[in-house]
Amino acid sequence: MTTAFERQLLGTRRPLATPSVQISAPPAQTTARVSAAVAPTSNATLENRHRWERAYRWRLRLTDTAVVIGSTGVAAWIQIAAIAQVHLADAPWQYGRVFVLTAAVWLLFLALFQTRSPRVIGQGIEYRRVLHATGMAFGVAAIAFVIMQSQGIRTQLLIALPLGTAAILATRWTSRRWLQRQRVAGHFVSRALVVGNRYDVEYVIDSLQTDGLHAYKVVGVILDQPHTEIMVDGQRYVSVGSVDDVATHAASLGADSVILASIPEGDRGYIKRLTWQLEGAAAELSLSSPLVDVAGPRMSLRPVEGLPLIQVEIPTFEGGRHLAKRAFDIAVASIALVFVAIVTPFVALAIKLESKGPVFFVQPRVGRDGETFPMLKFRSMHVDAENMLHTVAELNEGSGPLFKLKRDPRVTRVGTFLRKFSIDELPQFANVLLGDMSIVGPRPPLPRETSLYENDTYRRLYIRPGITGPWQISGRSHLSWEESVRLDLRYVENWSVTGDMLILLKTVGTVFKAEGAY
Structure with a gap:
C-alpha cells in the first residue's frame, strides 16, 4: 500500500519519452473474414x-x-x-x-x-x-x-x-x-416443416396425426407448386414458400425438423443442397420413404461406391422365427387356460341366468392358408342370433366386409359386459393351444368376409390369426376396414417376438379402457 507522499511523487513523475515510430494498420484484406467460410451456428x-x-x-x-x-x-x-x-x-x-x-x-x-x-x-x-x-x-x-x-x-x-x-x-x-x-400439451415436441408435392405432403401429415406418439407438430408446409394449399382432417395448410428456400422458412416458422415428403423431379442434388442449407437451422432432415409399411428392422443401408442402397429383407412365413412364435404361444396359452378354468363357472352361471342355451359359441373362422377352423367364444348373443342377422343387416355400421352394430339387439346384457372387457374371447386360448390361432396376429375373419377380399387382403391369411393384434390396440371396432387391413398386412410382414410382447402389454390397457369394443 502506498502512502500519500508516495502517491504525490508518482503523480508528479513525468512519462518516459517514446520513440517516434509509426505503426501502419494492417491491410484491410488481412482482417476481413470470408462469410462463406464461417461455420453455421445454432439458432x-x-x-x-x-x-x-x-x-x-x-x-x-x-x-x-x-x-x-x-x-x-x-x-x-x-x-x-x-x-x-x-x-x-x-x-x-x-x-x-x-x-x-x-x-x-x-x-x-x-x-x-x-x-x-x-x-x-x-x-x-x-x-x-x-x-x-x-x-x-x-x-x-x-x-x-x-x-x-x-x-x-x-x-x-x-x-x-x-x-x-x-x-x-x-x-x-x-x-x-x-x-x-x-x-x-405442446412440450418436448419437434416442430416440423413438411416439403414436397401435394399428395406426398398430405400423406405425411395424415400419418403424423394418426401416429399417436405426438412427436411432431406440423407448423408449415412447402409445396412444389407455390401459392397452393391442402386440407388434412379438416385443417388447412398453405404453402409458405418455395422448395429452394426451405431453410429461411424453417427459421421463420421456428421449425427444428424438416420432413422431405418428395424431391423436385429431376433434381438429384436437391437433398445435398438442402442439408447444407439447414446447417445450424434444423436438428434433422427426415426423408419420407416410399417403402410404406416396411418396418425398420427389415431395412438396412448399404453404401456402394457412394450410392446409398436401402436393402429390404423379403418377409418369410416359415422357419425358426415362426417356431419361436409357436413356442411363445404354447407357453402363454398354457398359463392363461388355468385362469380361464377358474373364471369359466362364474361366466357360465351369468350366461345361463339371463338366457337359455349353450355357454360356449362355436363359429367357423378362416385361419392360416385359408383353412377353416371352429373358434370358441363365450356366448354373448341370444341363441337364434345367426338367424336374426338378416333383420339387422341394413343397420350395419361397419365398413367393408365387416358387420358391426354398436347397439346390436341380438346381444344380451351379460354379453355386452363380456364384450366390453373382451371376456368372451378367453376360450380362444384353447384354439391357440390346438394350433388354430396365435396369441398375436391378424383378426380371424368369417368365411363370408373372405369371399369379398381383394387380392392383397388375402395376405392376412399367411399366418395364424390372433386373439389380439394391432387392430386390438389401435381402435378395435372404431377402425375403418381399410385401416384394419393396413395394420394387419403390416403386422404379417414385420412381426417379431418382441413386438408381440409389446402388443400384449398394450392390450391389457386397451381392455381395461374398454374403448371400441361392441
Missing part, C-alpha cells in the same frame, strides 16, 4: 430442441442409475446378509466390490448402446436396446468375474438381472407415458 429454435432433449436424457440417466444401483445393491446386501453368520472378515469388501463393478459395467453398456439417444426416444427400439445392453453387460461381467475367480456374481445374475431389467423397462415405460403427456 434459438435448435437450441431449445437440444435443451429439452438433454433434459429428458438426464431424466432417463437418473432413473437408470437409481435402478442399477438399487438392484445390484439389493443383490449384494442379500449375499452379505446370508453369509454374515459365517464371520468372514473380507465378505463385505468382496461382495461390495462385485456390486460396484457390476453396476459400473451395466451403466457403461446402457450408454454404449445409446439407449438414451434422441433417435430412439419414444420408440419400441428403445426397449430392445435396453435389453441388449443389459444382456451384454451381465455377460461381460460374468466372464470377467469367472476369469478373476471372484465370488458374488451368481447373486447378481439371479437377483439383480431380472429385478433390474424389469425395473428399467418399467421406468422407461413410465417416462414414455410422461413424455407423451407433455407432447400432447
